[in-house]
Amino acid sequence: MPVDVGAQAPDFELRDQHNQPVRLADYRGKRHVAVVFYLMAFSRICDRELGGLREEISAYDNDDVALLAVSCDAPATHRRQAEEDGYRFPLLSDFWPHGDVARRYGVFDERFGVARRATFLVDREGVVRYRTVNGIADARDLDELKEAIDGLEG
Numbered sequence: 092m093p094v095d096v097g098a099q100a101p102d103f104e105l106r107d108q109h110n111q112p113v114r115l116a117d118y119r120g121k122r123h124v125a126v127v128f129y130l131m132a133f134s135r136i137c138d139r140e141l142g143g144l145r146e147e148i149s150a151y152d153n154d155d156v157a158l159l160a161v162s163c164d165a166p167a168t169h170r171r172q173a174e175e176d177g178y179r180f181p182l183l184s185d186f187w188p189h190g191d192v193a194r195r196y197g198v199f200d201e202r203f204g205v206a207r208r209a210t211f212l213v214d215r216e217g218v219v220r221y222r223t224v225n226g227i228a229d230a231r232d233l234d235e236l237k238e239a240i241d242g243l244e245g
Contacts, residue, residue: 092197093196093197093198093209093222093224094195094196094197094211094219094222095219095222096219096220096221096222097218097219098218098219099217099218099219100115100124100126100196100211100213100217100218100219101115101192101195101196102114102115102116102217103115103192103195105161105183105184105185105192106166106183106184107166107169107181107182107183107184108166108169108170108172108173108178108181108182109170110166110170113159113181113183115159115213115217116217118157118213118215119215119216119217120215120216121215122154122155122156122157122215123155123156123157123212123213123214123215123220123240123243124156124157124158124159124212124213125151125152125156125157125158125159125210125211125212125213125236125240126159126161126196126210126211126212126213127140127144127158127159127160127161127209127210127231127236128160128161128162128193128196128198128206128207128208128209128210128211129141129160129161129162129206129208130162130203130205130206130207130208130227131162131163131164131205132162132164132168132169132171132172132182133168133172136208136228136230137162137208138176139230140208140230140231140233141160141176141178142176143233144158144160144180144233145176145177145178145179145180147233147237148179148180150237150240151180151236151237151240152180155240155243156212156240156243158180158181159180159181159183160178160180160181160182160183161183161185161192161193161206162182162183162184162185162205162206163184163185163186163189163190163193163204163205163206164184164186165184165186166184166186168184169182169183169184185206189204190204190205190206193205193206193207196209196211198224200227203227205227207224207225207226207227208224208225208226208227208229208230208231209222209223209224209225210222210223210231210236212236212239212240212243214243220239220242220243221236221239221242223235223236
């Protein structure tokens with residue numbers, strides 16, 4: 092089961108495309124966090140979604156909210172994808188233990204070994220305020236995420 096709205100978001104530490112550690116807890120008391128799980132790098136729907144985030148980055152990553160994109164791809168894959176596609180936001184690797192963070196959020200797909208297409212909006216206190224989980228072939232609605240972010244106070 093995915094983590095419920097109103098629940099404390101599971102903390103995590105993952106490496107970004109520059110092999111730097113990123114912890115959810117580091118944002119506590121500072122910024123809200125959009126945690127965007129995606130299936131895999133260089134896949135059609137995921138590329139379209141990540142490109143949409145990149146094109147309107149100021150709506151998803153600004154003084155009030157941070158954007159963290161998470162997949163089970165290896166860090167080297169994330170580095171290449173960020174370089175090729177111009178992603179300046181963190182692409183976090185849930186590669187090993189494989190899918191551990193996706194499992195803790197309840198969005199790991201055991202059949203395919205990937206994180207499901209899921210989005211969690213975590214407030215400054217670490218509480219999940221918005222959640223959506225889509226099917227593997229169903230693109231997320233980025234406008235819905237923008238509305239959820241706009242609905243958070245400060």
